[in-house]
Amino acid sequence: MNNLGIVKRNITRADRAAVEKLSRFGVATIHEAMGRVGLMKPYMRPIYNEARICGTAVTVLLQPGDNWMMHVAAEQLQPGDVVVAACTTDNADGFFGDLLATSFQARGAVGLIIDGGVRDVKDLTEMNFPVFSKAIHAKGTIKATLGSVNIPVVCAGAQVNPGDVVIADIDGVVVVPAEVAQKVADAAQAREANEGAKRAIFASGVLGLDYYKMREGLAKAGLRYID
Amino acid sequence: MNNLGIVKRNITRADRAAVEKLSRFGVATIHEAMGRVGLMKPYMRPIYNEARICGTAVTVLLQPGDNWMMHVAAEQLQPGDVVVAACTTDNADGFFGDLLATSFQARGAVGLIIDGGVRDVKDLTEMNFPVFSKAIHAKGTIKATLGSVNIPVVCAGAQVNPGDVVIADIDGVVVVPAEVAQKVADAAQAREANEGAKRAIFASGVLGLDYYKMREGLAKAGLRYID
């Protein structure tokens, strides 16, 4: 019954083509395409504004003040993976810095999502290694207690299974379960298709009230215009 | 006694010349000129550092997770207006994105102040549409419940009446009641006038202790210098 102290080596990653397709869309679009579920909490912010991630999750469960499992996770990384690190308790210590980022990059990882702190932010930025975290904190960590790698985790309020697609940009972080990645990518594409048209229509001065035919619904709901 | 479900169409906007004059000054200066009232809480932050707004308020009262009233507000916008959106409860959902921004811009709005979340931040930044919000969040909203447009609202701790002047910059967001806009603009100008001179004086090494003649007051209050 204990899911601490486990490293799962073989995980089923989302289909590469679906991941690639998802990488073309923003987090807000994908979140809508998926039916408005799977978002992490908005306290997860990029360490630099242009940071963007789309990859398959290698999950890590950390202990507070301890980044031992980050080293264990490094070995499980394949090109295109993103590390998603949760913690057994709220903790903003700097679990991750430039050396681990170098290791992760050497193995082809495309970024880190961590419900904790990171440090060496200047180096990480220069390395173009995107990180979304809840804090920046110079406080270092020890290597003393087991967590796990590639078990299901809750990260910043979202359930993440190893192999899921995780997409992150300035609007936030969203998790797409591996088994629906292709469907969500298709739905995102469909959604995006008519966005350009809509934007032109609204730019021309047409109101959403008319375009979405809201006036009747508003009147029924009892909206009153007064002078 | 119910002020939900109301759209007030005719509002008295602050004098255009006063608004233009206020646009020349920073938020800190205007706040001082007004007697240190009217500031929103400091959690209201710009979505990009250069964001700056000075306009007349069209107010919106939103329901949590619902942006129906933003569409209703769009129709009430005139060039030079800024939308000030409050919510009936704390909620950081992404009430606003690039499509609404396109509509708002098409009608001449100069920005958005929202005690809630926004999304499509990359697009908004490229559009140069300034937003001050309490959060960035990809989470979308529905259109199901009535709020109101152009009623008095409390937004981020400040009372805002429709037509008031709202000024926002990197230092925060301040509300100037329409009826005192001209007086505040004049006071801000007077205040600003001698700032340049003061800055030169302090740059030359003169201390505030001497310039403001504080030494006597400090001594009276009992300040002791020890070695």
Next chain:
Amino acid sequence: MNNLGIVKRNITRADRAAVEKLSRFGVATIHEAMGRVGLMKPYMRPIYNEARICGTAVTVLLQPGDNWMMHVAAEQLQPGDVVVAACTTDNADGFFGDLLATSFQARGAVGLIIDGGVRDVKDLTEMNFPVFSKAIHAKGTIKATLGSVNIPVVCAGAQVNPGDVVIADIDGVVVVPAEVAQKVADAAQAREANEGAKRAIFASGVLGLDYYKMREGLAKAGLRYID
């Protein structure tokens, strides 16, 4: 027994050479070199990303909503000093702006660390006057109540004595007691020396698991690999 209303004029500043040496290292490195103590809380953030400070502390204890002591502190500043301002209670008012910054700069101060708010951020950025604060807030302050200058203070969770070295960068703010400044600088240098080598090793694909010989320890702790 009262340490309010005091200004200590003669303080022992950390050795200049040690300060200069410390200025070459990042906050995370120095924090490690010192044995992982002395960090301020991570809510202390730079007002612009490139802000960096390394200087000797002139400490200030402020009262809420009152910046009188900042003016008193200005007179105690020597070139190379950094002002470290604590407050007797949590308060995010804008205690500091461009005029005080002009005074501080005129006396050679290299920055401000404040467990409170600042304003005129656009001006401060243009002046290249680095500030680390817990808030940006246009709200001004009065000059009515005595605090102290150059007494020991607790700032953002860290004990700071006048004359201590304070280093701040994007990773946070760390305090090095004056009496160990040289030793910490030496330790930081030693630590930094082999970082470059390590980074090359990790970039080549060597894992931390092997480089740090963690595999045995992990096995002993009970880590299980499953498929």
Next chain:
Amino acid sequence: MNNLGIVKRNITRADRAAVEKLSRFGVATIHEAMGRVGLMKPYMRPIYNEARICGTAVTVLLQPGDNWMMHVAAEQLQPGDVVVAACTTDNADGFFGDLLATSFQARGAVGLIIDGGVRDVKDLTEMNFPVFSKAIHAKGTIKATLGSVNIPVVCAGAQVNPGDVVIADIDGVVVVPAEVAQKVADAAQAREANEGAKRAIFASGVLGLDYYKMREGLAKAGLRYID
């Protein structure tokens, strides 16, 4: 244009009979009866669980760390009044303790609502003087800067005008504008009237799904039952 430094002596208090009638209902009921507006933020908590207030507002605008205006307000109190204290900035200092409570009680005040801190909580509890605050804090305050008494204030996110009815219980704090006090009291009574009946119905096992006839709406909205 400055509303600091003002004491308004003659205010129009809500009708005494309406206040008395409102005192019979809970905050949740009154909030519903008023159309779901006028609530303070939920961080306002009673200093003891049984605290309950219903009175007419004498408003106070405080400066951070300064309770001078509480003494000024005391003189304006009439039997049945509740003091509603806002602050020009976020501040949790202990603005209020047993001596002020004694003064307030001597004048017939029925409680205090304060967007700040209080102290002497043991004494206040023994005196049965109900207080709703955002913090308990032993930190004292000074008497140096003017605020105002009986001007409109924003307290914990709610607009309060002098004379309004303020009701507080374990569920929170709600503000009823004086001019609608009677109507809201009547609506609250109507609402309460059929609550007892409803409770009996639900206790008997009838579901809200059936009692409120929600099944059709849920089906239309697309709810699917699966096994």
Next chain:
Amino acid sequence: MNNLGIVKRNITRADRAAVEKLSRFGVATIHEAMGRVGLMKPYMRPIYNEARICGTAVTVLLQPGDNWMMHVAAEQLQPGDVVVAACTTDNADGFFGDLLATSFQARGAVGLIIDGGVRDVKDLTEMNFPVFSKAIHAKGTIKATLGSVNIPVVCAGAQVNPGDVVIADIDGVVVVPAEVAQKVADAAQAREANEGAKRAIFASGVLGLDYYKMREGLAKAGLRYID
């Protein structure tokens, strides 16, 4: 791919005997017995100190400001169930009050765990209906948007599947997956068995240092005693 708008009727509840056994132990003990996973965040607090819950989860996913699904959930309740309500976004509205509690109680539910707000706390307390929530808030909700019932949810940072055992007391809220309920109950019992003995030993003055044989480990780690 959409898990909104779903009600799962047949769920596998944890074995009744295991639930009963778990009900004898505190949350801290069960959390330890399970290997230190499954805890909700500590912001979840009881509405009254004596509140205690042990039951099988019927899960609800709410929309912000909307409690429609609570009514849908009521119909799915069986004796011994506890409702575990998550929300698609952070929202502290009062989703639950005395009428819903009456319904829940009528169907044999033993309590509510909600990552949101509740109201009518006085009534709930008098009804002895235990609730653990993140807020108390009089703000009511609407019934307009679909969520789901009996899907896996993340509630206050913990993954909860329908049928899992949820135990709550003054120390917090812990989730025991249904499939390990019996094992965890046994482990909790084993753990509790020697607690009484230990307490007697420590009460006699024996130190944990000696009882747990920590002195050697501390010395090895480098602990130094100085005078």
Next chain:
Amino acid sequence: MNNLGIVKRNITRADRAAVEKLSRFGVATIHEAMGRVGLMKPYMRPIYNEARICGTAVTVLLQPGDNWMMHVAAEQLQPGDVVVAACTTDNADGFFGDLLATSFQARGAVGLIIDGGVRDVKDLTEMNFPVFSKAIHAKGTIKATLGSVNIPVVCAGAQVNPGDVVIADIDGVVVVPAEVAQKVADAAQAREANEGAKRAIFASGVLGLDYYKMREGLAKAGLRYID
């Protein structure tokens, strides 16, 4: 330069008579008597309302998620001591429960102040072992990393040296340096002496405005009474 891994055995405790005298006064009174310094932050709350502590500090510096040093501290306790536990980073884990409390009580300790979490609150309450903490959390801790005992620490924003007097009640927690304990106790007594008289005066209807002769000062500051 490293102050981790140290246990100081011989500390100078504040004079027993002074401690006893301080135990007669409330935290607010002592804080005033000391000149309004030395308070911990108001997030430190008692685990039960009647909790009250007055003792001499044995300080502990904890690592996140690790309570090893609490056991080390136990051995250093003498009758009348209070343990004051700080942590190297923000962490709300449950560092302390009924077994440690039994040990502490066996050695005569009078309570615990911890800038972290505690658990077994029901037991602690039944044992009448008073604790002031920033959280209640069932999450347990490990014993792996050295901190220190009886070094100066910053706890909840206050500097505490071993041997200082720490007083805690419903109003908060205050630290009185050992060397001024007697003076502060005397000042507290003087302060308390005329409180009873004052309370009678205010109860009779005399206003603070008159008793403290504030009217002239208010007028000078510009206070205006309007009708």
